[in-house]
Amino acid sequence: MFSSFAKAFTNLFKTPQTIDYPLTPIEQEKEHRGLIEYGQEACIYCLKCEKACPPGAILFVPVENPPENEKNKKGLKYHYNPYLCIYCSECVRACPKPDEALWQSNKKSLPATKEDRVNESWFELERLKKQTD
Ligand code: SF4
Numbered sequence: 001m002f003s004s005f006a007k008a009f010t011n012l013f014k015t016p017q018t019i020d021y022p023l024t025p026i027e028q029e030k031e032h033r034g035l036i037e038y039g040q041e042a043c044i045y046c047l048k049c050e051k052a053c054p055p056g057a058i059l060f061v062p063v064e065n066p067p068e069n070e071k072n073k074k075g076l077k078y079h080y081n082p083y084l085c086i087y088c089s090e091c092v093r094a095c096p097k098p099d100e101a102l103w104q105s106n107k108k109s110l111p112a113t114k115e116d117r118v119n120e121s122w123f124e125l126e127r128l129k130k131q132t133d
């Protein structure tokens with residue numbers, strides 16, 4: 001009994017093991033597997049990343065009349081769904097140009113809101129993809 005009181009009393013003066021979240025932000029670990037980033041300039045449109053992705057979070061979908069900065073020889077546009085991504089890095093491992101065309105950052109995904117209509121827009125891309133496969 002006395003030892004429990006003594007322990008409780010000494011704990012009052014110790015540095016807490018917890019942080020005052022959200023007032024104190026959580027430190028981002030350097031090795032954190034975060035969002036996938038894409039470098040269109042270096043991409044050769046081999047689609048290896050799309051095929052390697054277990055949940056199908058990467059889609060290359062044909063675009064009609066793409067803007068000048070999105071034009072490429074296959075007429076495809078890269079799409080990435082951070083809410084489907086499981087951050088496994090398989091796409092980066094499959095990419096012949098890792099660090100230039102595709103890489104994993106340590107950025108965390110922001111929560112989606114209802115207005116983002118993430119599911120609807122992704123279903124539409126999947127539908128377009130199926131039509132052209
Ligand atoms: S990290 Fe994994 S789940 Fe995310 S896009 Fe790459 S292969 Fe897909």
Ligand code: SF4
Nearest residue numbers: 043044046047049095
């Ligand atoms: S694997 Fe790399 S080079 Fe190939 S389509 Fe994906 S991002 Fe582009």
